[in-house]
Amino acid sequence: MHRIVIVGGGAGGLELATRLGDTMGREQKALITLVDACPTHVWKPLLHEVAAGSLDVDAHQIEYAAQAHWHHFSFALGEMVELDSGSRRLRLSEIRDDERPNEVVLPTRWIEYDTLVLALGSRTHSFGISGAETHAVTMDTLEQAERLRKRLLHTCVRNNALKEAGLHRTVKIAIIGGGATGVELAGELRRMEESFRKFGLHASEPTGDFEITVFEAGTRILPALPERISAMAQQMLQQLGVSVSLSDPIVEVSRDQIRTRSGHIATTDIVIWAAGIKAPAVLGCINGLAVNHINQVTVDGKLRSVSDDNIFALGDCASCSWTNDRSVPPRAQAAHQQAVYLAKAISARARGMAIGDFHYTDYGSLVSLGSSKAIGHLIGGFPGASLLLEGGLAKLMYTALYQKHRTAISGLRRTIVDVLAHRLRRMARPRVKLH
Ligand SMILES: Cc1cc2nc3c(=O)[nH]c(=O)nc-3n(C[C@H](O)[C@H](O)[C@H](O)COP(=O)(O)OP(=O)(O)OC[C@H]3O[C@@H](n4cnc5c(N)ncnc54)[C@H](O)[C@@H]3O)c2cc1C
Missing domain, CATH: 3.50.50.60 (FAD/NAD(P)-binding domain)
Structure with a gap:
């Protein structure tokens, strides 16, 4: 069977693995493997709430192994440290026991692919500023x-x-x-x-x-x-x-x-x-893979690497042109749109068909300011038409964006159960973690 490997189970990669698993995986048309350096997924836009203790991490993390089981793909735990695009394989680092660092839990492994999707996200960029x-x-x-x-x-x-x-x-x-x-x-x-x-x-x-x-x-x-x-x-x-x-x-x-x-x-x-981004350094060390000055993989309109037809990239680690002078911004909504596009494009490619190019639509941005306020503007995909939102309504829309991500990953039924369980738990707990 055709082997599709997705490296990085973040906002874009996990959604793509789930969509491909639910279609090509379920129908046994491809073997889909998701690789991530961590065993669980937390939607990155929630990290500032984790830092402030206002998010119950246990209630919001998704275990890759369970997600893989429910959505017909497999999960490989490990950090990609090397990619040999000539022989279409990538190497994962070994995993050691946190408590006993001398003990190897999983040795270093090679994973082979026919189609590879790089979805490694980004890191903060310190721009070489001293200290x-x-x-x-x-x-x-x-x-x-x-x-x-x-x-x-x-x-x-x-x-x-x-x-x-x-x-x-x-x-x-x-x-x-x-x-x-x-x-x-x-x-x-x-x-x-x-x-x-x-x-x-x-x-x-x-x-x-x-x-x-x-x-x-x-x-x-x-x-x-x-x-x-x-x-x-x-x-x-x-x-x-x-x-x-x-x-x-x-x-x-x-x-x-x-x-x-x-x-x-x-x-x-x-x-x-909290300023600037750059893609992981490993992408800048891959022989023959075209990347830009911040290690983002340069992709064409089909999100395919300009230097390798079997490699695609999405989300923060991809450099994809949007308008004449701008690239698609590093945002969760861009990673989501690219995951939806690639699920269709990869499935069409396996059937020997092609689909049109990816087009990013900016739906605006919302910024949360504490427990009950947010501010931002929604564009709705219509040029020139924008709506300014502030206060409670903006906060509601902001929360809805996250629920949309969860629904895409976990389905509507599981999301509703999770939201209700979370609301009930919150009634009996302080709003902020105190230990
Ligand atoms: C604090 C914060 C707040 C944000 N708020 C917003 C917001 O409000 N709205 C918005 O649109 N965007 C927001 N963003 C940006 C948004 O989170 C990213 O654009 C989005 O998560 C990118 O998705 P991605 O799939 O490209 O990568 P990510 O979601 O970052 O996922 C990358 C995945 O790759 C894995 N990985 C990385 N390297 C390796 C490797 N070598 N081997 C194996 N696995 C690897 C990581 O473990 C991770 O799971 C925020 C970002 C941060 C940090």
Whole structure:
């Protein structure tokens, strides 16, 4: 049977594996294998909520092995570390026991393919700024988001204890990058702080212990959104007590301070890097595979590598042109649209047919600002027609986007059961994780 291997089970890869499994896998027309470095999937746009402790990770992660069983594909756990496109095979790294690192759980393995889809996503790009990789924390993976949450929690607990000795001080948090990730994280941190105060882990009143500043190198936050929305978002952040620094890029990060191009030095307790993306380094080391300056695989209108007919790429790790001077943006909605397209294109290809090129439709963006507010605009696919949304309605739409992803992955019935179970559990638990 034709062997289709998808590397990366994120927003795009998991949806593609599920769609192909439900069609070609179920009908035994192809053997579909999903590879991922982690055993579970968490939708990446939720990571800032993980970092702020406002998301119950157990309720939102999907186990690849179970998903594979239910949707007629197989799952291989491991990180792709090498690709030999000449002999159409890729190598997965060995897996070691976390507790006993000398013990190998799975040895290094080669997986062969006839069609390969690269869906490895992206990482934060530190642009070579001195000290950024060493001293700033990122939120590229679930583990990193969890580590950040624990660091914030411990800082608050320690600070609260110091209060009794009169040594209490504010915790200075610098968020580098005023895009959607940085802005949403700032909103979530305020929610985290409110809950900590409510449950006695955090003491100061009336304003918080978190002194949050968003540093944006450009002239406005949310540069990808219309100016009016940027201005409203900035106002909302200010109402939440978040400071915004514009047009003064960070040039150096050290253990407890950051320096901007104008020479301004700010002391910091935690620096969170949320600016820019680049695709995983492994893509830049593959012999003969065309990639751009940030390791994204260069693809044609059919999402096929321009250097290899048997390799496709989607999502953040693909460089796909959109309009004359722009590429498809690294967003969950783009990964979703590309997964839907590739499911049809790969199935048509197996039948010796071809379908038209991929066309990205921008449906707008919504940015969440804490528990009950969001802001953004919906375009609806009609050029020139856009709808500005704010407040509770925008938040509802924002939540609906995630439910749409879950429905595409788990089906409507399982999603409804999960949502109801989650709502019931939330009634008996604090809104923010406190340990
Ligand atoms: C905090 C945050 C908030 C965001 N908010 C939004 C938002 O509100 N709206 C929006 O549209 N977008 C948002 N994004 C962007 C969005 O998450 C991405 O565009 C989207 O997830 C890309 O999907 P993908 O399938 O390309 O990759 P991902 O979803 O990143 O998945 C990549 C997968 O590949 C796996 N992988 C990576 N390397 C290897 C390897 N070598 N071997 C095996 N497996 C590997 C990873 O484990 C992961 O499962 C946000 C991103 C972040 C970080």
